[in-house]
Amino acid sequence: MTAHTPLLEKLAAEYGTPLYVYDLERVDAARRDLFGALPDGFEVFYAFKANPHVELVRALRTGEGPACKAEISSAGELAAALEAGYPGTDILYTGPGKTRDELAGAMAGGVRLFSAESLSDLTHIGAAARAHGVRAEALLRINSATAGAGTSIRMTGKPTQFGIDSETVAGIAAQLREVPGVSVAGLHLFSQSNARDEQSLIAELLHSIDVAAAMQEDLGVRLRILDIGGGFAAPYAQAGGRDRYPGLRVALEEKLDAAFPGWRQGEPRLAVESGRYLVGDSGTLLAGVSNVKVSRGRKFVILDAGINTFGGMSGLGRLLPVSVAVDTDGDGRAVEKASLVGPLCTPGDILGREVEVPEAAEGDVLTIPNAGAYGPTASLLMFLGRPAPTEAVVRGDEVVHVSRIEHIRTPV
Known part of the structure; x- marks a missing residue:
């Protein structure tokens, strides 16, 4: 034995x-560590894809300290979030293939914030909101043409089903702003997973902030919410501990002060997302x-x-x-x-x-x-x-x- x-x-x-065997004390510790590495006021969306077990996701919402919000991309994950007590207002619905039924179910569940992967996806979100008699908010997911650092898993800079190509945003900005039933509330950038070290993580997140500032100009919309993604690393079925990020807070604060001077007053609200770091x-x-x-x-x-x-x-x-x-x-x-x-x-x-x-x-x-x-x-x-x-x-x-x-x- x-x-x-x-x-x-x-x-x-x-x-x-x-x-x-999952130990909730370890989940609590990971949540404290991640919030502690970030500037005050940052929101953290937990990516349910890492582990949607209701007891784990409930622990990320309750207990001492700031609560995680939910990032989901299916009806099953929505059901887990609602069972765990997440209000619809604390849920971000993502994914490139949201169906009409999924969007209807999300609206009925109180979800109002969605990540839009394309103009047509944004149109589908707006139509579902109007059918439900509500108005939705969308974060436009951006597929940046450039990167800030090399990572183990790259999510942008190539043809992909994820996100709107950054170089096309200015040309379709008016169409994006005018979709009935949905407001463009901000941007969603997720360019990496499991960053190889702190330097790589910081470089990519700072690059995402630069991209967001440029996209704000291209869109002609003041960003109210900015999700700069994740990449927080943890070992996978190997011995070792989660990475630590002692330099992350200061690096983000300095970049945000320059790019979004109102961020300390919540203009825009800032968010990151994480899966394996929180439960791995x-x-x-x-x-x-x-x-x-x-x-x-x-x-x-x-x-x-x-x-x-x-x-x-x-x-x-x-x-x-x-x-x-x-x-x-x-x-x-x-x-x-x-x-x-x-x-x-x-x-x-x-x-x-x-x-x-x-x-x-x-x-x-x-x-x-x-x-x-x-x-x-x-x-x-x-x-x-x-x-x-x-x-x-x-x-x-x-x-x-x-x-x-x-x-x-x-x-x-």
């Missing part, structure tokens, strides 16, 4: 594996060893958790390639190199090739750290029909909630 704390051992014994280190994945075998001199540790449980979406490029690490200290066993593979009947079910693991035997439980983001709902959850992993939410040593997603085919 390598689940090194009594609580993890107890939960694995009681609920079996694969098992996710809250999660631990416990995976049971089903079998151990050697093939042509290489050892394979076969787990009950595979790409249906963790990281199955990494092949799409949204996540880093999966190469998990397991905790190797605490039980005194020797460490060896082995490939960690899952239970699925496909050669692609690999969590790590030739990674360090404690000498494992059938029935052992391995512990994968920093698994709180992009877990079950970012995996091939229904592939081959295996049960979803159990998810336990704790606060320190107290068990708050235990559940499992069920696959149910429903007649329509």
